Amino acid sequence: MNQWLLLGVNSITLGGLLFLLSAGFSLIFGLMRIPNLTHGSFFMLGAYIGVSFLGLGLGFWAAALLAAAAMAVIGGGIERLLLRRLAGQELAQVLVTLGLSFMIADLCLMIWGGDPISLDTPAGLSGAVPIASIVFPAYRLAIVVIAVVIAVALWLMLERTRLGAMIRAGVDDAPMARVVGIRVSRLFTLIFCLGAGIAGFAGVMGGPILSVYPGLDADMLPLALIIVILGGTGSLLGALLGSIVVGFLYNFGQVLFPEIAYIILFLPMLLILLFRPQGLFGRHAP
Amino acid sequence: MSALAIKDLGKSFGGLRVTAGVTLALEAGERRLIIGPNGAGKTTLFNLITGELKPDDGAIALFGRDITALPTRARPHLGLARTYQIITLFAQETLLHNVTLSLLGLSPLRWSPFRRLDRQAVLIERARAALASVGLEALAGRPLAQTSYGERRRVEIAMALVQQPKVLLLDEPFAGLSVDERKDVRRLLASIPRDVTMLMIEHDMDVALELADRITLMHFGQIVVEGSRAEVVAHPRTREVYFGS
Amino acid sequence: MIRAAAAAVALCALAAAPLWIPGGYYLNILSQILIYAIFALGLNLLVGYAGLVSLGHAGLFGVACYAVAWLVAAGAGQLVAALGALAVLLATTAAFAVLSLRSAGIGFLMITLAIGQILWGMAYRWIDLTGGDNGINLAARPQPFGISLAFATPFYYFTLIVFLVALASVAVFIASPLGASLKGTRDQPRRMSALGYNVWLIRFLAFLFSGLWSGVAGLLFCYYNQFVSPNVLSLGSSAEALLMVISGGSGTLLGPIAGAALVVVMKNVASAYIERWNFLLGAIFVAIVLFMPEGLVPGSARLGRRLWLRLRGVPAAGGAR
Known part of the structure; x- marks a missing residue:
């Protein structure tokens, strides 16, 4: 009983980390119509940068925030210097993000x-x-709390601010947003900063659980991909739900069907693709 | 039996009703002109007839056969061809290749992965003849990207004609043409055999009216008036639609 | 005329390669180039001629690879194993195609990437079936008509024959009505339906054809290495194949071959001098997409022409002696 509960907590923790990864991925996809294949790299690079800041003697949260800031600069730089040169050529942009990830x-x-x-x-x-009669690991609870706080902040930003309204307009109909005077290209840079920053932060925060290793990027990217296909592009709620589903499938799959856990992870995605290509909450099919 | 019979056709985009209860019957060999202000639903009607849009309700029959549920690709094989208002041709290919592709679309040969397309003399000669019929024989080997707008319009028509359709839909064949080009295209359309049923959208009344037997006026997705040229011009609703009242 | 002569010269050079190439090491590299050229020819059918960019083709390459190694390890004869592997490959390709052809453009790319990852995950994690990270060894190369392929030269000729068959089949296909239809679906899919073509089925057939050659390349790769591991199916391998296609010039017959040669040579040279192949791979990718989207071969020709014109058009100071 206790073991399943712990597994459940671990699933929600992973779901929280995945939400921080996929929220930016989903917004970038929704706005720019491209899957950013460097997103897993943002997560990993953020974690490594956090490692270096920790090595300088900084505290954990300071290291995490600085890593997030560094990633925001790197992400924005990639959009400004490389992707913008290929404006409108989605395929070329995806290939550039692929090359960058290597x-x-x-x-x-x-x-x-x-x-x-x-x-x-x-x-x-x-x-x-200890909550009720059960003992929860404090750090995992902290991750969940932080993920929820960031989710609420992102939601408020999207729903309540002018910037959020512009992003939503861009996700719904970029050409129309351009017509009404929104500088969509500036939004692109911004959304890349934001996505990379949050992903980098998540990388550091995941460090004590997942650790940091070569290949972490390639492990995380497909998860973000699944989540966005599940939840639909440009939808925060979709990213949240998709993250939790993937969090549970991942952890329970590992315990129940260790050999084919990785395949189980992709099954709901295939079902969605077959029966509801725009994703659960998506506005457009990818 | 009508060549093309449309019954109670309706289509909405979201809450916007773009076609509502459109009923239309074309006798074999008839030339029908559809007129109406911008946004009247004329091109949408074409897209519904070819299957590029799925109707919400209503039925379409071609020579008595219900084609409402038939995929777009099956309809040319039953004798339906169309031209587009916005030209969508194969820009990198030559004029001859464009027309050959159109012809190939109806030939079982299109599935062959072994034969050489450029050795299919019968096919290519027919495509060349179709280009000649629109006066573009001399440009057969030129890439489409290096031709003028008027020439592309004529390639559109050649691609439709080469399929030897029984029912031909023409979406603004005169749009954007010079006076001389208009004359050429009018002569071309007039030379189409009488047994081909034609449905034409056109804003240029002067040229279009000469070609049409009957006229249908559409407004806000509905048919307002239908009849001979004199009947439609004299009808009070026509004045209403075009000039307000 | 000139092209026929060039083709004849190239063919003679390839046929006589064991005579002018010093030693088995270099001949083996040439075999590798041919194997990857077959792979790239297959991938180019989708990327270049159908306009569908797949990031999961290493999955098909790898499935054939694993299937033949597994069947031989399970005790099947070489011919049965090869035919069985092709059957497995075609079934996988068909399922792959049905799933991914629900979409085109970026959606297609994402779905192929995801399916490629699933296949990689199977190879890596389904240890009972695939041996996981340890992979599967292939005990011996096949002996077609009793000829041993154990040494570099006979293996090279075997690969060369398969390569020529692949090249000829692709060339015939591209010039065929079906090939022209495929290019039509790349440029104007909606118009093609309106002209009476079944766009989905044309793409599906092209996908099968593409999968077939990708898998045959995988088969040869398994014979070449006599070993298969999950790395063969990784996203990196798919990206490498895609780099071969777009660096050489996608949608051209010979571009992917040039791309395969370029990537294999660079990979071997790079691994001799520097460790960082992946960095180089990524950097080339970015550079090509940014500066020579039409591919290295046509791109260099364009840049060369421009340079030449500039040299001739603007008389340099040193030129007026």
Whole structure:
């Protein structure tokens, strides 16, 4: 009983991390109509940068925030310097993000080496919290809380601010948004900064659980892909639900069907593709 | 039996009703002109007839056969061809290749992965003849991208004619043409055999009226008036639609 | 006339390769180039002629690879194993095609990427079937008509024959009515339906044909290495194949072959001097997409022409002696 409950908590924790990964992926997809294949790399590079900041003696959360800031700059730079040159050529943009993902992966290997690096759980959260009669690991609860806070903040930003309204308009109909005077290209840079920043932050935050290793990017990217196909592009709610579904499938699959867990992960995606190609909450088919 | 019979055809985009209760019957060999202001639903009607849009309700029959549920690709094989208002041709290919592709679409040969297309003399000669019939024989080997707008319009018509359709839909065949080009296209359309049924959308009344037997006026997705040229011109609703009242 | 002569010269050079290439190491590299050229020819049918960019083709390459190794390990004869592998390949390709052809453009790319990852995941995690990370060894190369392929030279000729068959079949297909139809669906899919073509079925057939040659290349690759591991199916492998196609010039008959040669040579040279092949792969990818989207061969020709015109058009200071 306790084991299943723990598995459930782990699933929600992973779901929270995946939401931070896929929210940006989904918004980029919704706005620019491209799957950003460097998104897994943003997650991994953020984690590695966090490792270096920790090595400088910074605290965990300071390292995570600085890594997020660094990733925001890198993400925005990629959009400004490379993708913008290919405006309107979606296929070329996807291929550039693919090429970049290989470069980043190799660069990380060069700088941080091939051995997995496990981050220490931040001080004060290494213990356990008893709720009712059950004992929960404090750090995992913290991840869930932070993910929820960021989700609410993103939601408020999208629904309540002028910027959010512009992003929503761009997701719904980019040419129309352009006509009514929204500078869509500036939104692109912004959304890349935001997506990369949150992904990098999630990378550091996931460090104590997943650790950081070469190939982390390739492990995370397909998950983001599944989530967005499940939830639909440009939909925060879709990304949230998709993340939790994938979180549960991943953890329970590993325990119940370890050999084919990876395939189980993709099954709901295939079903969605066959019967509802625009995703559960999506506005357009990809 | 009508060549083309449309019954109670309706189509909405979201909440916008673009076609509502359109009923239309064309006798074999008839030349019908559809007129109406922009947004009247004329091109939508064409897209419904060819199957590029699926109707919400109503039925379409070609020579008595119900084709409402038939996929777009099956309809040319039953003798339905169309031209487009917005030209969608194969820009990198030569004029001859464009017309050959149209011809090939109806030939079982299109499934062959072994034979050489450029050795299919019968097919290519027919395509060349179709180009000659629209006066473009001399340009057969030129890539489409290097031709003028008027020439492309004529390629559109050649691609439709080469399929030897029984029912031909023409979407604004005179749009964007110079005075001389208009004369050429009018002569071309007049030379189409009388047994071909034609449905034409056109804004240029002067040229279109000469070709049409009957006229249908559409407004807000509905048929308002139908009749001979004199009847439609004299009808009070026509003035209403075009000039307001 | 010139083209026929060039083709004859190239054919003679390939046929006589064991005579002018020093040593088995280089001949093996040439065999590798031919194997990847077959792969790229297959992928180009989709990328270049159907306009459908697949990022999961290494999955098809790998399925054939695994199937033949598994069947031989299970005790099947070489011929049965090869035919069985092709059957498995075609079934997988058909399922792959049905799923991914629900979409075109970016959607197609995403679905192929996802399916490619599923196949990779199976190879990597379904240890009972695939041996996981350890992969599967192939005990011996086949002996068609009793000829041993154990050494570099006979294996090279075997590969060369398969390559020539692949090249001829693709060339015939491209010039055929079905090939012209396929190109039509790439440029104007909606118009093609209105002209009476079954766009889905044309794409499906092209996908099968593409999968067939990708898988045959996988088969040869398995014979060549006598070993298969999950790495063969990775996204990196799919990307490498795509790089071969677009670097050489997608939608041209010979471009993918040039691309395969380029990538294989670079990979071998790079691995001799630097460790960072993946960085180079990514950098070339980005550079080609940014600066030479039409491919290295036509792209270099364009840049060369421009340079030549500039040199001739603007008399350089040193030119007026």
